[in-house]
Amino acid sequence: MVFFGKGMEDSHGIAGAIGESRFKGNIPIAGNFTLGNGEDLFYNPAGGIGHSGILLYIPCYLSSYVITGNNTRMSAANIDPALMRKSELFSNLRQDEIDFVISYSDTLTLPKKDLLFLSGEKAAHFYILISGEIHVYKQNSDGSEEVMAKFTSGDIIGEFDFVRGAEYDAYAEATKNSHLFVFPGFGFTMDSLAQKEPHTVCNIQLNAIMTMTGRIKSTRKLILENMSWVKELHRRAYEDPGTGLWKQVLINDEIKNVLNDPSALIMLKPDRFKILVDSRGHSAGDEAMIRIAAILKDFNRRHGQGWSLRFKSNEVGIIVNNCESSSAEKAARELADSISAMDPVPAQGEIPEFTFSATVAWALWANDDPEWDSFFQGTYTALLDAWRAGGDRIVHYAKAVTP
Numbered sequence: 001m002v003f004f005g006k007g008m009e010d011s012h013g014i015a016g017a018i019g020e021s022r023f024k025g026n027i028p029i030a031g032n033f034t035l036g037n038g039e040d041l042f043y044n045p046a047g048g049i050g051h052s053g054i055l056l057y058i059p060c061y062l063s064s065y066v067i068t069g070n071n072t073r074m075s076a077a078n079i080d081p082a083l084m085r086k087s088e089l090f091s092n093l094r095q096d097e098i099d100f101v102i103s104y105s106d107t108l109t110l111p112k113k114d115l116l117f118l119s120g121e122k123a124a125h126f127y128i129l130i131s132g133e134i135h136v137y138k139q140n141s142d143g144s145e146e147v148m149a150k151f152t153s154g155d156i157i158g159e160f161d162f163v164r165g166a167e168y169d170a171y172a173e174a175t176k177n178s179h180l181f182v183f184p185g186f187g188f189t190m191d192s193l194a195q196k197e198p199h200t201v202c203n204i205q206l207n208a209i210m211t212m213t214g215r216i217k218s219t220r221k222l223i224l225e226n227m228s229w230v231k232e233l234h235r236r237a238y239e240d241p242g243t244g245l246w247k248q249v250l251i252n253d254e255i256k257n258v259l260n261d262p263s264a265l266i267m268l269k270p271d272r273f274k275i276l277v278d279s280r281g282h283s284a285g286d287e288a289m290i291r292i293a294a295i296l297k298d299f300n301r302r303h304g305q306g307w308s309l310r311f312k313s314n315e316v317g318i319i320v321n322n323c324e325s326s327s328a329e330k331a332a333r334e335l336a337d338s339i340s341a342m343d344p345v346p347a348q349g350e351i352p353e354f355t356f357s358a359t360v361a362w363a364l365w366a367n368d369d370p371e372w373d374s375f376f377q378g379t380y381t382a383l384l385d386a387w388r389a390g391g392d393r394i395v396h397y398a399k400a401v402t403p
Contacts, residue, residue, distance in 0.1 A: 079107065079181055083128055087156055088211045089163070089204050097200040104193055106185040109178070110134075116157070116172035116180070123161035123168055124189065125182050129153055132178025138170040163208040242286060243293035245310040251319070255307055256372060259321055259365065264328035265376065266362045267317035267383045268292075268335055271391035272354075279351050285314070288345075288356070292316060295338045299331070315383070325364050332362040332394050359387040360394045369399035 081098050084090045090101060107130070110116060116127065116134055127134075129151050136149040136157075148170050151157050157180075161168055184193055194201040238250045270292065277285040289310075296308035296318055306320040320331065339358040347353045361383035369375035382397040 079105070079130075083130065083154070083181065086128065086154065087126070087159060088214075089126075089159065089207045092207065093200070093203060097197075097203065100197050100200050101183060101204075104183075104185050104188055104196075106182040108180045108182050110174040110180060112174050112177050114174050116174065117168050119168055119171045121168050123158050123164075123166055125184060125186075126159040126162035127157040127183075128181040129155045129157060130179040130181060132174060132180075133176040134172050134178055134180075135175050136170050136172045160211070163212055240310045243289050243310055243316075245293050245296065245308045245316060248309060248311045250307070250309070251376075255319060259319070261366045262323060262325070262364045264320045264323035264331065264362060264364055265317065265379050266320070266328065266332050266335060266360065267311065267315060267379055268339065268358045268360045269315045269383055269387050269391075270339065271357045271359060271387070273314050276345065276354050280345065280348070280354070284345060288342075289314060289316075291342060292339065292358075295335065295342075299335060299338075303331075311380070315380075323364070325367065328362050328364055329394075329396070332360045336360045336394055357392040359383060359391040361386060361397055362394070363397040368397060374399065 079102055081095070081102070084098060084101065085093075090098065093101070108127075110132070117123070119139070131153050134151040134155075134157060135147055136151070137145045138148050139145050157172065158168070184190065190201060190205070238247050238253070239245070240247050270288065273285065273288070276288060293308065293310070293316065296316060300306040300308050300318060303320070305322075306318050308316070308318050310316050318331070318335070320328070323331075336358055339356050342356040344356065345354040361379050363369065363375060363379040363382075365372065365375050369378055378399060379397045382395050386393050386395045
């Protein structure tokens with residue numbers, strides 16, 4: 001069995017290269033081996049830790065390493081820089097800095113069922129899976145094992161543990177023959193690379209700090225967003241208590257950020273609503289708004305998308321993402337017909353029966369007006385103008401084009 005590694009220009013380089021390797025190369029090992037500085041290297045030809053391999057002990061390093069005879073380490077000179085930029089540590093490096101990283105990286109071929117790292121091993125490298133499949137397993141207290149993660153081509157493995165300088169709390173095994181990019185290359189550390197190119201290593205370490213900070217914030221945000229009481233507060237902040245529709249404030253806070261072009265805004269205002277409230281009281285108006293809200297929510301449920309909103313006292317509507325002009329016009333007609341089909345409020349004494357109708361305005365963002373605030377206000381103005389003109393009609397808002 002033979003081994004090879006960078007950094008062999010001195011005896012510590014040899015020890016480091018052999019001690020960290022899981023590959024074939026060109027340093028023969030046989031029996032007791034004495035390194036140049038007197039460090040003894042011991043190995044167990046029978047293999048260890050449950051799979052074929054050699055257990056090495058190097059007193060200077062106070063560590064044990066698993067080396068399997070089928071693993072192959074090669075230069076990373078031909079690695080695609082685009083693959084490397086998938087890592088947040090390298091994403092904003094200049095090309096000359098990327099070239100430096102490549103020159104001090106390796107690629108590793110890992111046969112099926114060989115281990116990439118062990119639980120308790122310090123994360124001295126991280127990996128980008130070029131091809132193959134790696135599974136990470138954790139052993140439970142009862143001796144059973146569970147799969148913690150599955151990595152396929154293009155995935156990054158162990159980056160966060162490497163950034164933290166942590167020890168792995170699980171082990172990784174190749175479930176298919178796998179080929180990986182390895183940084184730093186075997187026999188190198190960030191400290192040794194800093195002596196060669198301090199500016200580049202400083203940029204990598206700065207990216208590492210930003211990566212850790214970002215992931216901590218993301219984790220905290222995820223935890224908070226999924227706590228039931230936070231969800232309930234979120235719902236109460238944006239939900240209109242009288243109708244169960246979303247409040248207008250949700251548009252600017254959230255909806256606007258996820259809309260695609262084109263999206264439809266459909267606003268409606270019930271006609272003669274003041275007559276209903278003045279003659280039957282506010283409770284009749286509240287009941288009517290609940291019934292109208294149910295029509296809007298039912299529309300969204302049946303079409304599988306959209307938001308039902310209450311804009312002002314009796315002005316409501318929907319926003320539908322990815323909606324073409326013909327679909328928006330059809331939806332406006334459907335909602336107007338549904339309002340007209342509502343059961344009338346029966347006559348009561350001298351108060352006549354009240355029948356429902358609505359004025360509807362619709363527009364398509366960004367076709368009809370690319371600027372959201374102008375688009376929203378223009379649609380609202382078109383609604384009010386049509387309502388004041390007698391109502392019971394459907395209008396389309398489009399921003400006038402200046403000649």
